[in-house]
Amino acid sequence: MDMEVFICTMFTPSHNKMANQQKVNLGRLLYKRLSREMKITANPKEKLYDTPVFQYIANQFREHQVTTQKLCKGQNEVMMVGQTYLCMLESLRKSEELAQMYKTTERSIEQSANLVGLKLPTVDH
Amino acid sequence: MAAPMNTCKHLIRTLTRIRKPKPINVCFIRKYKTGELKKFYKNASIVQNQGWFEVNLDQRKLRTPTGNLFQVPSEPLALAIATEWNSQKETIKRQAMHLTTLSNTVLDNPMQRSRGDIVRGVLHFLETDTILYRSTEPQEFLELQKQEWDPVLKWFRSSYQVELDSTTSLMPPEIPENTEEVITRKVNSLNDWALVGFQYGVENLKSIILMLAITDKRLTVEKAVQLARLETLYQTKIWGNVQWHHDVDIYQLQSRVAAAALFVHWCSNDMATTHKTTYSNQT
Numbered sequence: 016m017d018m019e020v021f022i023c024t025m026f027t028p029s030h031n032k033m034a035n036q037q038k039v040n041l042g043r044l045l046y047k048r049l050s051r052e053m054k055i056t057a058n059p060k061e062k063l064y065d066t067p068v069f070q071y072i073a074n075q076f077r078e079h080q081v082t083t084q085k086l087c088k089g090q091n092e093v094m095m096v097g098q099t100y101l102c103m104l105e106s107l108r109k110s111e112e113l114a115q116m117y118k119t120t121e122r123s124i125e126q127s128a129n130l131v132g133l134k135l136p137t138v139d140h
Numbered sequence: 141m142a143a144p145m146n147t148c149k150h151l152i153r154t155l156t157r158i159r160k161p162k163p164i165n166v167c168f169i170r171k172y173k174t175g176e177l178k179k180f181y182k183n184a185s186i187v188q189n190q191g192w193f194e195v196n197l198d199q200r201k202l203r204t205p206t207g208n209l210f211q212v213p214s215e216p217l218a219l220a221i222a223t224e225w226n227s228q229k230e231t232i233k234r235q236a237m238h239l240t241t242l243s244n245t246v247l248d249n250p251m252q253r254s255r256g257d258i259v260r261g262v263l264h265f266l267e268t269d270t271i272l273y274r275s276t277e278p279q280e281f282l283e284l285q286k287q288e289w290d291p292v293l294k295w296f297r298s299s300y301q302v303e304l305d306s307t308t309s310l311m312p313p314e315i316p317e318n319t320e321e322v323i324t325r326k327v328n329s330l331n332d333w334a335l336v337g338f339q340y341g342v343e344n345l346k347s348i349i350l351m352l353a354i355t356d357k358r359l360t361v362e363k364a365v366q367l368a369r370l371e372t373l374y375q376t377k378i379w380g381n382v383q384w385h386h387d388v389d390i391y392q393l394q395s396r397v398a399a400a401a402l403f404v405h406w407c408s409n410d411m412a413t414t415h416k417t418t419y420s421n422q423t
Contacts, residue, residue, distance in 0.1 A: 056227035067185065068219045095357045096405055100220065102361045103398035107236050110391035117384040 045097050046076055052104040072097075177232040184225035186218040193218035197225060204244045212243050213333060217406040238399030246336045255335065259327050262339050262348065266323060267312040270347040270368055274308045281374050288367055295358060296349050300326070323348065330408065337403030344396045354401045361398045365390060 049072060064070075079093050125135050181197035188194075192211035195202040195218060202210040202225075212218050217239065224237045234241065253261075271289040276282055289306075297304060302322050307313040327348075330338055341351040345368045353359040359367075366373060369390070376386055 053223075056223065068223050071216060071219050092357050095360070096402070099361055099398050099401050099405075103238075103395050103402065106391040106395035106398065110388055110395060111236065113384060113388050113391065 041094065042076070045094065045101065046072075048105075049097060049101050052101060052108070055108060056104060179228050179230055179232060181225075184222040186215070186222050188215075195222050195225065204247045206248045206250075208247055210243065210247065212407075213409070214406040217243075217403070220402065220406075236395075238396055239403060242337055242340060242399065242403050246333050255328075255332065258335050258339050259324065262327050262342050263320070263324060265342050265346065265348050266320065267315055268346075269349055270345070271349055272304065272306045272313055274306050275371070276308050281371070284374060285370065288370055292349060292353055292359070292367065296352065299356070299358075300352075326352070330404065333407035334404045337400045337407065341397050341400030341404070344393055344400065351397075351400075354397070355404050361394055361401055365393050365397055369393070 050069075053066075053069060053072075075093065075097070122130075128135055181200070183198060184202075185196050186193050187196055189211070192213060193215055194209065194211055204210055212221065221237075221239050221243065224240055228237075271293060274282060274285050274289075293304070293306065296302070300322055302319040303316050304319055305313055327335070327338065338351060338355065341354065342348050345351055345364060347368055350359070350364045350368055354361060354364050372386065372389075376382075381387070
């Protein structure tokens, strides 16, 4: 996905400090995971790049590229919001997968009775 | 959702116009189909309208369950809600659309709750906060609680300048008046929208302190859910984990709390722009 490559190249730091590099890597990782989730949940007909949601996410990454402290909020706040959204998407997908995996049809009354060796009483009309 | 309602209304109108003396069976107008609703739109998008953001399903405007227009005060929130609607496959699963549900609650206020009601509901959790109740046995679990919950409690005390002690008995701990006042003020500072989200988060985590840690960006949602379920976690480590019960519980809780946290963040507009001093060649 060339958008991803484009954004990733924008993350190359101008100076090599360890903490900065770690932050950048976290940013890249978050971006990759978010894109993956959006790809899975979104409409497969459209290109992901065209959707307004993705544009918003990409813009956020672009805006806060140099520093996340543009607004008077705490450090890492924008990252944490991204992580929280990622957590929500992932948890929804995983709980749905588990529900599908362990889905069973409810047994009829007769079948349940048969389990313990009983039969339903016959009703005379 | 709007279509069957309109045909029903139309039917009643035509029936009443006929004015026959026969008894008329009036159909109950249900705002919701109780069966499974098929996905009746292709695309959900957002529009901006007088400072509010609305969601359009194809060309029709999304509405709340009572028929009000669906409007949210924040763009990323509207985008996330549109994504929720877009990610529905063949049927609409409302139980997975937490952000939509929260917005509907604020817009409709179905239980007619005032701000005071909600704040009081939240503060009820203060004296029964999860991380305040320590179990004394087994010894290993007591250590685990100290190890995991004490740092959060310490942060809470220092960050809000309050005193709050944990307890090992069944009776709720003594809450000093100052603590209660400070927390009430903090919760009251949230606007109507953020307050509903906050209350939902507290309800699910069963702990104000953990929810405050999330909204203050001190804990991730995953970590907070882990702390809220510490006892269960401890027990499953010993006795084994049941995937279709425990994991489902974890993911459900995470999705709800994450939705609550996002709701609080996106609806709190405490943004002020000041210019940061630029460091030319420094860090």
